[in-house]
Amino acid sequence: MVGSTRRVAAPVIGAEVVVMSKPFGVRRPAWPTTSRLAPTALRGIGVVTVVRRVLTRIPPRPSRLYGEGMRWTTVTVGAAWVAALVVTTAWLVAPGSKPLLVPFVAQVIVGLVPLALAIPLARRLPGHPASALLAAAGLGAIVSSAPVDTMTSPSAGSWMLLYLSFAILLLVVPDGRTASRRWATVGWVLCSVVAAFIAVVAVQALVPALLAPTTPVALALLPIFLALLVACAAAPIVRYRRSDERARLQLRWIYVTGASLPVTLLLCWASYLVFGTPDLVAIGLVLMYTAIPAGVTMSLLHPDAVDIDRAAVATVTATVLSVAALGVLSVASAVVGLALVDWSPVAAIATAVGLTLAAVLSYPFVRRGADHVLYPERGRAVTGLRRLSVRVDAGAAEPEEVENALQTALRDEGLRIGYRRLSDAALVGLDGRPIAVRETTASVRVRGDEIGAIVPSAGRVKRPAGAIATAAAPLLDAIRMRAELSLAMSEVAASRSRILKAGYDERRRLERDLHDGAQQRLVALGMRLRVLQRTSSADDHLSETLDTAVAELGTAVAELRQIAHGVRPSALDDGLGPALAGLTRLAPDTIELDVQDADLPDAVTTTAYFVASEAVANALRHAEASRIRIDVTMDAAALHLAVADDGRGGARLRTTGGLTGLVDRVEALGGSLTVDSAPGRGTRVEAVLPCGS
Incomplete structure (x- = not known):
C-alpha cells in the first residue's frame, strides 16, 4: 500500500511471478525481523478465521442472525484492536524502523478506518458479520506493513488477504448472508484460491527447488483471483434486482463504495499500461480501505441519510467508461508491443485526447443507460x-x-x-x-x-x-395556483351571494316598514282629516283646504306603494307564479305565461322576478314584440327561466345597462344568464338559478 519502491531480487520466484505476487506490485519496506512467518500468522488470525466463520454460517438461521447469543463479532472486533495495537507497538520499537516511520504511520492510519467503523457496527448490530470483516480488513492492512523483505519472505503471497475481507463483505451485505448457495460457493472458492496462492508462494520461498514446477500454478491462480474479485464486486448489483425497497436503498451504498475494489484493479491495469509498473494500485487500495467501510456503515446504520442515487449512477458510468478506455489501451499496447510510457509523445498525447473526447461524448448516453438499469422507476x-x-x-x-x-x-x-x-x-x-x-x-x-x-x-x-x-x-x-384561484373565486362568489341576500333582506324590511309604518300613518291621517271635515262647521275655505290635504295624502300613499313595489314586489309574498302573473297585466294580449311553481328561497324568487321583469320591459319598449312568452321550469338542482319574444332582436350585453345588472344578480347566486338575440329573429333571455337550499 504505502512504502518503499526499491526493487529487490527474487531468485526463488520467477520475474513474472514477482510482479504479481505482491499486492499488484506494491513494494513494502524491507525491514529486518526475527520471524518471517509472524505476519502470515497474524493475518490468518485476523482474516482467514473470520472469513471461515462467516462462510460456515451462510445462510444463518434468521432467529440467530442478530440474536443476543451471537457476540462473536464483538469479540472479534476487540481482538483485532488488541492485535493491531500490539503489532503497531512492536514495529515502532523494532530496529531500523525510524527511516520509514512516515509510510508506516500512513498505512496504519488507513487500517484504522475499518477498525474504527467496526465498533459502531458491533454495538448496533451485534450479530452481523460486517463488523468482524471490517475489523479483519483493518488488521490485515496494519499487518501488511510488516518489516520484512516481501520479495523473499514466505508471506509474500499474503497480499491477497488485503482484498479477501472486502470481497466476502460484498457477498454478505446487507443482511449478513449471501444471496444464494452459489454465491456462498464463490466465497469458498475465493478463500481456497487465496489459501492456495499463499501456500505456493511460501513453498517457493522455503524450498527454492520447487520454484519451477509451482510457478505455473501461481500464474494460473492470479486470473482466477481477479475474476472472483470482479464477481464479488458485482454481487450487490445482481442482488439489487431481487431485493425489497429497503434492501435496495442499502445496496446502493454498497455498490457505489464497493466499486472501489474493481477501481483498484483498473488502476493496477492502467499503471501497467501507462508506466509498466503497478505503483498506482496504492491509490486504489487507500480508496478501497476508506470507501468500502464508510459505505457499509452507512448502508447498515443510516441508509437514508443522503440521496446516493446520483453517486451510484455516476459511479457505474465512470466504471464502464474506464473499462472501455483501458480495453482500448490494452489492445493498442498489445499491437504496438510497448507500454504507453514508451510510445512517442505525439502518439501518446493523441491517444489520450481521443479517449478523453470519446468518454465525454459517450458519458450522457452511458449515464442514461445506467440510470435506466439501476433506477427504472x-x-x-x-x-x-x-x-x-x-x-x-x-x-x-x-x-x-x-x-x-x-x-x-x-x-x-x-x-x-x-x-x-x-x-x-x-x-x-x-x-x-x-x-x-x-x-x-x-x-x-x-x-x-x-x-x-x-x-x-x-x-x-x-x-x-x-x-x-x-x-x-x-x-x-x-395545481397550487389553480387551487388558490378557485378558492379566491369561491370566496368572491360567496361574498357576492351574501351581499345580494343582505340586499334582498334589507329590501323586504324596507317594504315592510313602508307598508306597516309610514303608509299606514298617512292613511290614518287622511281618515282623520275626513272625519274633521265632516264634523267641522260649514266653511267652504276649510273644506277645500281639507280636500286638498286629503288628495295630497292619497298621492303620497300611492307613491310610497310604488316605491315599496320597486324595492320588492309584494306579490312575491304569494310566490313567483302570482308575481309573474302581475306582469301579464302590462300587455294581456301579448304576454303568455307558463310557470311551474314551487317553494323556493326568497333570493331565487326575487332574482327570477327581476330577470323576467327586465326582459319583458325591454321587449315592450324596444323590441316592438307582438308576442312574449315566459317559461319557468324546475329540476332537482335549479330553476330555469326563459323569456322569449318575436321582436326585432339585436339585444347585447353591455358594460352598463339593465341586462348587465341582471348578470351580476344571477352570478351572485351561482347561476348563469344567456342572451340570444339575432337581428330580426327576436330575443331569448334565459337564466339558470341554483335552488338546492
Whole structure:
C-alpha cells in the first residue's frame, strides 16, 4: 500500500511471478525481523478465521442472525484492536524502523478506518458479520506493513488477504448472508484460491527447488483471483434486482463504495499500461480501505441519510467508461508491443485526447443507460412527468393528473401529492384535506420556496428522488395556483351571494316598514282629516283646504306603494307564479305565461322576478314584440327561466345597462344568464338559478 519502491531480487520466484505476487506490485519496506512467518500468522488470525466463520454460517438461521447469543463479532472486533495495537507497538520499537516511520504511520492510519467503523457496527448490530470483516480488513492492512523483505519472505503471497475481507463483505451485505448457495460457493472458492496462492508462494520461498514446477500454478491462480474479485464486486448489483425497497436503498451504498475494489484493479491495469509498473494500485487500495467501510456503515446504520442515487449512477458510468478506455489501451499496447510510457509523445498525447473526447461524448448516453438499469422507476417517473407537462401545455391534460402519473410510475397506490396553501402554509392534498408529513416525504421547491411535497405511502422507506421532485415542480405549482384561484373565486362568489341576500333582506324590511309604518300613518291621517271635515262647521275655505290635504295624502300613499313595489314586489309574498302573473297585466294580449311553481328561497324568487321583469320591459319598449312568452321550469338542482319574444332582436350585453345588472344578480347566486338575440329573429333571455337550499 504505502512504502518503499526499491526493487529487490527474487531468485526463488520467477520475474513474472514477482510482479504479481505482491499486492499488484506494491513494494513494502524491507525491514529486518526475527520471524518471517509472524505476519502470515497474524493475518490468518485476523482474516482467514473470520472469513471461515462467516462462510460456515451462510445462510444463518434468521432467529440467530442478530440474536443476543451471537457476540462473536464483538469479540472479534476487540481482538483485532488488541492485535493491531500490539503489532503497531512492536514495529515502532523494532530496529531500523525510524527511516520509514512516515509510510508506516500512513498505512496504519488507513487500517484504522475499518477498525474504527467496526465498533459502531458491533454495538448496533451485534450479530452481523460486517463488523468482524471490517475489523479483519483493518488488521490485515496494519499487518501488511510488516518489516520484512516481501520479495523473499514466505508471506509474500499474503497480499491477497488485503482484498479477501472486502470481497466476502460484498457477498454478505446487507443482511449478513449471501444471496444464494452459489454465491456462498464463490466465497469458498475465493478463500481456497487465496489459501492456495499463499501456500505456493511460501513453498517457493522455503524450498527454492520447487520454484519451477509451482510457478505455473501461481500464474494460473492470479486470473482466477481477479475474476472472483470482479464477481464479488458485482454481487450487490445482481442482488439489487431481487431485493425489497429497503434492501435496495442499502445496496446502493454498497455498490457505489464497493466499486472501489474493481477501481483498484483498473488502476493496477492502467499503471501497467501507462508506466509498466503497478505503483498506482496504492491509490486504489487507500480508496478501497476508506470507501468500502464508510459505505457499509452507512448502508447498515443510516441508509437514508443522503440521496446516493446520483453517486451510484455516476459511479457505474465512470466504471464502464474506464473499462472501455483501458480495453482500448490494452489492445493498442498489445499491437504496438510497448507500454504507453514508451510510445512517442505525439502518439501518446493523441491517444489520450481521443479517449478523453470519446468518454465525454459517450458519458450522457452511458449515464442514461445506467440510470435506466439501476433506477427504472425514477426514469419512468421523470419521463412520465415530462410527457404530462407537454400535454398540459397543449391543453390535452390537467395538472392534477400528476398524482396518478406518479402512482403508476413509482408503483405506489398510496402516494399523495400535496401543496402548501398561501394563507397558512398548511400541506393539503388535491382534495383539500390536510396531509401528514412523513420521513420519506420529498419537498417540492420553486425558486427556493417549498410549494408542496410528494408523500409516499407508509410502507415506503425511501423518499422520491430529487429529479422526480424537480420534474413535478411546474405541475404542482400550476395545481397550487389553480387551487388558490378557485378558492379566491369561491370566496368572491360567496361574498357576492351574501351581499345580494343582505340586499334582498334589507329590501323586504324596507317594504315592510313602508307598508306597516309610514303608509299606514298617512292613511290614518287622511281618515282623520275626513272625519274633521265632516264634523267641522260649514266653511267652504276649510273644506277645500281639507280636500286638498286629503288628495295630497292619497298621492303620497300611492307613491310610497310604488316605491315599496320597486324595492320588492309584494306579490312575491304569494310566490313567483302570482308575481309573474302581475306582469301579464302590462300587455294581456301579448304576454303568455307558463310557470311551474314551487317553494323556493326568497333570493331565487326575487332574482327570477327581476330577470323576467327586465326582459319583458325591454321587449315592450324596444323590441316592438307582438308576442312574449315566459317559461319557468324546475329540476332537482335549479330553476330555469326563459323569456322569449318575436321582436326585432339585436339585444347585447353591455358594460352598463339593465341586462348587465341582471348578470351580476344571477352570478351572485351561482347561476348563469344567456342572451340570444339575432337581428330580426327576436330575443331569448334565459337564466339558470341554483335552488338546492
